[in-house]
Amino acid sequence: MNYFNSLVVSGLVVGTLYGLVAMGFAIIYKVSRVLNFAQGEVMMLIAFIGYSVALRTDGSQPMVILGVMLSSVVIAAIIERLIIRPMLGQPIFSIVMMTIALSVLLKSLISLIWGSDPMRMPGVTSVATLEFMGVMLQPAQLVLIAVYLLACFSIWAFLRFTLMGIAMRACATDPTVTMLMGLSIRHLYRLGWVISAMLAGLSGLIFANIYHVGLDMGHVGIAAFPAAIFGGLDSVLGSAIGGLVIGVAENLAGGYIGSGYKEVASFGIILLVLMIRPHGLFGEKDIERV
């Protein structure tokens, strides 16, 4: 039972990471119906930038966080301007292929610039771990859970109460009418990309603090797909919860069957969800009018 508990708890912790990245998918998908296959690579890039900032500043946390936030805004703006916006109005196939190409490009560039060996984040000292339900947790993992809860709450509040948030939801429902109301769709798309990159950057930074900085971070981006599908691709909070489910399922499969079967478990969940409830647990059903 203790083994089971510890698997579940550490699965939940990994799941919060997946959830954060999956929220990034969902935000972009909700606003612009674009599935960003480069989410994991954007996260990796920002984490590597954070690593470089930490190297220069002797691991001072405020500088690293500032660098990560700034670079995620800049990177999202560049990607949106150079890659996504020229393709608007093109078939969805072209836009998605663009993001796939972007993911390959970013991964190759990262390994050209920083090399392919995993690196320890400077300034991370091993601190005493805390025990929770028989599981040892690092402080960074507690920070991760706090960030996750904070991100869920603030995105919920943003979409519910602020003008831009309501505009984004309007855009998700009907872009044409949103334009007629005098809102700039381009601004909303850019905002979507920026929020998503900030979520990716935060999760990348925390991943780097818990584990390391390396090319295998792209795996988190791939594990976040099942999470987003589980919760519903257009439901931001649903994707966050989907992350927890995928994290626990992966960990259970890894613990009881074999570590290679982690990904098989999440894939199995995708297939199940698509068969039973195709629009996800919290997603909206697509109704098509001709």
Add this chain to the structure above:
Amino acid sequence: MRTKTFKQSTSQINALFQYRDTWFWYGLVLLLLLLWPWVAPAYMVNIGTMMLISVIGAVGLNLVTGTAGLISIGHAGFLAIGAYTSAILFTDHHWPLFPTILASGLISACISLLVGIPSLRLKGLYLAITTLAFSIITTTMILETTELTGGSAGKQVTRPELFGISLESNSAVYYLSLLISVLTILGALNLMRSRIGRAWGAIRDYDIAASLMGIHVRGYKLLAFTVSAFITGVSGSLLALHLRYLNIDSFTLITSVEALTMIIVGGLGSVRGAVLGAIIITLLPEISSRLFALMGGNMQSLSSANFPELKGVIYALIIMLFLRFEPDGMTSRWDHIKRFWSDWPYSRKPK
């Protein structure tokens, strides 16, 4: 002088080639390809084999992604399944040649049903995600089932005999690939001009309209995916014969992206485009390493040390630039040039 081509009957639209002399030119190309192992050095024959195998794979992927409009990022998975099936049947069970190739195709087609049935019920990008996940799962499973596939150590492939002729020589594998690629191209061309191919095109262009015209959208999507997986499995089987040694590193995500680059460069939805793209992209590493060697010094050492990364950068840039500036690919550029000259004095832009 031929000014324009007017099609006056459906049989002209349905013809395999538009003009009779096309047969002559393609026959000439085929003759040259047949003579290739006699005149070219062994190294070039190997490149030729690789090119033909890529042509088969690209034509297969183009049926599902180009013609039917469904994105698959996991075709490396089908390639791996085909290759490992062949390796196991050849090496461990000593199956004869053609049954093994057929079995490789069929097994990957069956697995495509497993991936396709849940994800093709839905519209949108679900297939892209599930195929991505599928190719990662396939890689994991191949690594895990060590006693069957050799795991991370890789697997040796013994080449079988055919009618008493040993396939040990590289040119024998070349001729086999040539035969199968010609069959694949003819098969794909014939599919494209049949009801099935037109139904796929209709689904890609507007699926609701297609279903109103009585096309069973789900069935045809699944058919496209399965046929494509079959062809990819066959090309995987040839790849196993060609490489003689399988390693999981040849079947990663970058392989799928490479295949997508081929059909985007060549032209989506056209068999000629897929062939053209496959040839260009197979030659690309050769050309680019020659170029880097020409630049000499620093660039050469950089390119030899980081070749996989540079390859990724080049593929990604090619995909982006083509999608942005030439979304219909090389084959449409070829059509433009042809039309320019056939219409000549009238095709000049007025000043």
